[in-house]
Amino acid sequence: MRKVLTTALLLSVSLALAISGEEVMQKVDAHPSPASMEGTMVMQLIGKQGKVLTREIRVWSKKSGDEEKMLIKFLAPADVKGTAFLTIKKGGKEEMKLYLPALKRVRRIAGSQKKGSFMGSDFSYDDISNLSGLDIADYTHELLRTENEGGVEVYVVESTPKPGVDSSYSKQIAWVPADTFVPRRIEFYKKGKLYKVLTNREVKPFADGKYLIPTLLEMENVTTGHKTVLEQKDLQIDVPIDDAVFTERFMKKR
Amino acid sequence: MKRTRLFTLLLALTAALALAQPEFSGSFQTGFGLRTQDLALALDRTRFDLGVRYDLADAAFTGELRFAYDALTRTPEFTLGEAYATLFLPSVDLSAGREVVAWGRLDLLSPLDVLNPRDLSRPLDQAKLPVGMVHATAYPDAEGRYQLEAVWIPLFTPSKPPAGAWAPPQTLPPGVTQVRVEEPPAELSSGTFGLRATASLDVLEGLDLGGQVVYGYFPFPSPQGVEPVDPAQPAGPFRLVLGYDRRTLVGADFALAFSIPDVAEGLVLRGEAAYALTADPDGADPNVQNPYAEGGLALEYAWSGGPTTVLVYDLRWAKADAPAADVWTQTLGLMARYEYDERLTLQGAWLHTISDGSGLVRPGLEYAFADGVTGRLSAAFFYGADATRFGVWRNNGELRTELEYSF
Numbered sequence: 001m002r003k004v005l006t007t008a009l010l011l012s013v014s015l016a017l018a019i020s021g022e023e024v025m026q027k028v029d030a031h032p033s034p035a036s037m038e039g040t041m042v043m044q045l046i047g048k049q050g051k052v053l054t055r056e057i058r059v060w061s062k063k064s065g066d067e068e069k070m071l072i073k074f075l076a077p078a079d080v081k082g083t084a085f086l087t088i089k090k091g092g093k094e095e096m097k098l099y100l101p102a103l104k105r106v107r108r109i110a111g112s113q114k115k116g117s118f119m120g121s122d123f124s125y126d127d128i129s130n131l132s133g134l135d136i137a138d139y140t141h142e143l144l145r146t147e148n149e150g151g152v153e154v155y156v157v158e159s160t161p162k163p164g165v166d167s168s169y170s171k172q173i174a175w176v177p178a179d180t181f182v183p184r185r186i187e188f189y190k191k192g193k194l195y196k197v198l199t200n201r202e203v204k205p206f207a208d209g210k211y212l213i214p215t216l217l218e219m220e221n222v223t224t225g226h227k228t229v230l231e232q233k234d235l236q237i238d239v240p241i242d243d244a245v246f247t248e249r250f251m252k253k254r
Numbered sequence: 255m256k257r258t259r260l261f262t263l264l265l266a267l268t269a270a271l272a273l274a275q276p277e278f279s280g281s282f283q284t285g286f287g288l289r290t291q292d293l294a295l296a297l298d299r300t301r302f303d304l305g306v307r308y309d310l311a312d313a314a315f316t317g318e319l320r321f322a323y324d325a326l327t328r329t330p331e332f333t334l335g336e337a338y339a340t341l342f343l344p345s346v347d348l349s350a351g352r353e354v355v356a357w358g359r360l361d362l363l364s365p366l367d368v369l370n371p372r373d374l375s376r377p378l379d380q381a382k383l384p385v386g387m388v389h390a391t392a393y394p395d396a397e398g399r400y401q402l403e404a405v406w407i408p409l410f411t412p413s414k415p416p417a418g419a420w421a422p423p424q425t426l427p428p429g430v431t432q433v434r435v436e437e438p439p440a441e442l443s444s445g446t447f448g449l450r451a452t453a454s455l456d457v458l459e460g461l462d463l464g465g466q467v468v469y470g471y472f473p474f475p476s477p478q479g480v481e482p483v484d485p486a487q488p489a490g491p492f493r494l495v496l497g498y499d500r501r502t503l504v505g506a507d508f509a510l511a512f513s514i515p516d517v518a519e520g521l522v523l524r525g526e527a528a529y530a531l532t533a534d535p536d537g538a539d540p541n542v543q544n545p546y547a548e549g550g551l552a553l554e555y556a557w558s559g560g561p562t563t564v565l566v567y568d569l570r571w572a573k574a575d576a577p578a579a580d581v582w583t584q585t586l587g588l589m590a591r592y593e594y595d596e597r598l599t600l601q602g603a604w605l606h607t608i609s610d611g612s613g614l615v616r617p618g619l620e621y622a623f624a625d626g627v628t629g630r631l632s633a634a635f636f637y638g639a640d641a642t643r644f645g646v647w648r649n650n651g652e653l654r655t656e657l658e659y660s661f
Contacts (some may be wrong), residue, residue: 109519110562244396
């Protein structure tokens with residue numbers, strides 16, 4: 001009996017180790033993601049000394065085939081209220097437009113800005129648009145090791161951009177628990193050095209558990225000691241969102 | 255009976271506005287500036303802006319009031335800013351009232367952005383002046399890729415020229431002792447009309463195209479001739495008559511997002527070109543403004559971990575009165591903005607007129623003390639010879655500090 005148990009345990013361990021980095025990330029990617037989302041995000045920008053600035057944004061996003069659209073409207077602070085940011089990804093192309101109410105002008109912005117800070121936070125525009133998930137086909141994934149956190153097996157996977165892929169980071173390492181396959185923590189590296197750490201502090205089920213969505217995230221810049229806490233509020237999932245939301249007309253409407 | 259109707263109307267209006275839940279916003283700003291030449295106080299002002307917006311199902315009302323106090327001249331000033339109502343129809347936005355409209359794609363020098371007059375009384379703080387207009391924007395396709403705009407400004411409002419220390423030196427012709435400015439009559443035929451069409455196309459990483467025509471006036475008056483001050487004394491003294499000439503401005507613009515593989519990813523190139531037709535195409539009549547053309551290009555790039563920069567080039571041609579040679583002006587500009595962290599932003603602008611060697615350098619920084627509380631430090635330095643474009647303000651350089659609370 002003891003032999004049988006030992007054999008079963010060894011078998012399960014070897015099966016667990018048999019999973020590859022690619023397979024882990026495929027399972028992460030296989031999570032059903034909502035076709036549309038609408039909600040408010042509150043960002044707290046926390047300085048090294050603990051001083052806090054708060055930003056509030058309203059976000060609409062929609063996926064349809066190979067097209068992804070996202071509109072962000074800034075609600076607070078007052079001096080940036082009304083600013084709107086639109087991204088439309090389709091067929092490997094990404095369009096970015098910004099509406100500045102002070103100038104009353106919608107302007108196409110440089111794609112190079114997507115690597116820059118989003119509203120002074122530790123998230124880049126790229127990070128915000130990738131919150132729904134990494135495009136796993138653009139990366140090679142290697143399982144570095146497995147860890148045990150609170151009795152849950154956690155896969156540690158390193159993802160490196162494939163040659164020719166324009167990525168903000170030289171590599172990312174994700175901690176993926178085997179029970180949910182929603183990454184708990186992601187380390188972002190630039191030129192091989194640890195740059196930022198994203199921690200999913202809270203993951204909530206939506207649509208009767210169909211979706212598992214991080215609702216409280218923390219991004220820490222390890223080089224500056226600065227961090228940003230992002231909280232998703234009144235999140236509505238799979239609500240019908242008119243395509244008219246993702247237009248210049250809606251950007252200009254307050 | 256009349257009182258009852260009025261009361262009912264007021265009650266209905268109050269109820270509608272209360273249901274609409276007005277949204278107030280505004281800012282309180284105070285600041286002062288020192289002239290770089292002698293560190294004398296050149297600016298000491300306080301400003302309070304209050305905005306209100308009512309949003310109904312398919313309509314909105316926007317209104318702005320400004321109270322400003324200039325401590326140098328001890329002048330208080332109340333001004334009405336934008337105040338307009340918008341109807342959101344199925345594929346048309348229709349607004350009427352005092353409004354500011356932005357046309358064209360360039361920020362620093364925009365030859366197409368001519369609908370609103372400008373307040374240039376202090377050129378460092380130049381702003382567009384809202385004017386009464388009817389403004390319609392049509393969105394013929396669901397994706398919003400195409401837009402057609404039409405604007406009608408029934409009454410002419412001139413721009414405010416540089417004033418005080420900023421006013422250029424004026425010399426009147428011999429025998430002329432006075433100046434009379436004649437504005438276009440307040441009638442429908444004196445209106446300004448504008449049409450603009452834009453399209454967003456799927457070319458490279460995105461291409462926006464625009465074309466427009468504006469039938470209006472030059473923003474500043476020009477000499478129209480001289481006349482005796484007293485018609486009974488035709489031999490003089492005389493006065494100079496200044497008037498506003500008509501112009502038809504046609505133009506086109508674009509914004510193109512692209513990358514240069516292995517060199518630079520994610521650039522944006524913007525451009526504008528305008529041609530102004532006037533009643534004197536050959537420069538034969540010295541009392542009528544001549545045609546001009548202006549084109550500009552701006553290249554924007556965000557450097558990794560560094561600033562976002564915009565490099566600008568502008569070329570202007572103006573037909574001179576015969577037999578003088580036409581005037582060509584080339585301007586180079588550079589703008590940079592760097593968000594050091596969530597609180598501190600560094601920015602700067604440099605404009606240089608290649609044709610006359612004059613220019614302006616404007617560094618500045620912005621610091622967020624708390625949510626909605628911003629402090630600014632900035633400077634402006636002019637250089638160039640006396641009679642040049644920027645050199646004329648060589649003694650008006652300024653060091654400035656401002657504090658603003660927005661709510």
